[in-house]
Amino acid sequence: MTTDSGNLRKIIHIDMDAFYASVEQRDNPEYKGKPIVVGGLPQGRGGVVATASYEARKFGIRSAMPSKKAQQLCPHAIFVLPRFAVYKEVSVKIREIFSRYTDLIEPLSLDEAYLDVTDDKLGIGSAIEIATQIRNAIKSELNLTASAGVSINKFVAKTASDINKPDGLTFIGPSKIESFMENLPVEKFFGVGKVTAEKMKRLNIHTGADLKKLTEEQLSLHFGKIGRFFYKIVRGIDERPVQPNRETKSLGAEDTFSHDLTSIEEMFEQLDKIALTVYNRLQRYQLKGRTITLKIKYSDFKQITRNHSFASGISDLSTIAETAKELLSKTFSEDQKIRLLGISLSNFGEIAPSTNRFFDTSQLELF
Template identity: 55%
Template structure:
């Protein structure tokens, strides 16, 4: 979807249409969750600190997120996908992979399917979508950004290796700024540079990810579309209107985040064994503290206990805290749970 959260807000509030809109944050605190294309023209992007966004675009309008609405619209879009295929792998509320090799309407051209889906989304939701069509997930993702907004692009098997060769590695999906900088220090600036490096070299410098970089440099990605991809984590975070310096205040702010995470865990039947607490300071430095237990966390009280102990380890704070977050991860399977039960002493 194109500028999804912001587009929903502009759809529902005519006064926002044609204006620079940022969802999330405020003029003084927080970060931008999504930005309209009018705001992007000023360099406003998601994850940008709100104060920086306002500096870049003085006319920027901040809107509180309405995730219940975004989820409802996302469900409508999923229903449209399901008219064509059951092989749907959601990445987020506004993005998904679809395998249309075999599709319910027996349409032989993937670009035609993408055009139909985009038109149907516009008809049902009033929102614009863009599509990328290719023979593998990596290139479909890269193609989806080529003709945004409200467009689509194709990367054929014949085009794939050449497309990757000319692409700067910093634009590769899944390669962040730190990894891109490391690659550039190793003389790797484009896909062609990456393809020249032997597998052993990439594994030496990037570990397990080296094999992945070796394959995508050749336009190769054999990952299937996974309709039932299991959730790996559930988290929540909050940015405060005033910086926090005291432990007791931080504990009080952490409590509702713990409750929110546990509520989502119960709703989704999710169970995990690793708790991570995230702390962002006033200067935007971020630290995390994690702990993994044997078995699984079975109640909100245990989650709170572990989160508080991790938070305490970050005090005394030498600078103000502007954001706290908590995540439960390392999903526990039924076999893990059964093993833990059987290991209990009698």
């Protein structure tokens, strides 16, 4: 939270509002004000939702949801295939706006980034003013909106950016962090997905204040390594620096299921959904990996991984899905119950400079 000189950091988290859908509405005036779903089409076997416009979200449509379910929730929704080349081009322009103020930029994806403006290039000094100028520039130059969170560390800034969406700015100052974290519902904590939230509520943990009552040892006992992270973060402690040159080592997605999977058909269906998410992310960052890894967690929490490597990089959907299914088939037995599946790609080799900074494997229920 502090610099080497002991000063508090000034961190901004910028998150574009419904990025893909907003770009589609900007470029296609007939889509404005309508429920737009960007992702796989619901016809045939269907795909998954990459993002949805705010008009579509009113119907309960969310990212990573099967497109068929999205269509059931909103039959008049307009489904649009992603145009990743266009989104990347817009992302480059957004990054250029960021770079006017700082070189300490850590992109998390095409539409989201941390900025450390402790010592900004223009000598403005105020992180709130810089966030305001960035949002105004995005609006006037790109005809898009972004939300921003401003605080002294990455976790609080990222959480704050989600409070007044869309087109909002939220500042959480040092004196407000403790009460902010105590009042935060556990679902809003990074690392707390649907399954973890349900487990917390069974333990009577509903807010940050409830979480704060547990010792570090108790949190580690209940939640493993991430329990130590929860212990620090609920106290507003996050020393992670903004890392402008973080290299991608793996990229993927995983999902924890609300009920254990028992049939191979059900498992294959989930792998198809996860593979499509991985494929979309690879397209987003223009990456090809040589190694596909399948992650399996059983109902008894035993976890295994299996992988297969190729002579050259791959990124096509069919290879990802079929390889994952083949790896699963080799381990499958009818008496096993599976609670989590994940697919990731690694061994990228040459990575374009503009795409070498993105996050590692992420869980579908978190993003």
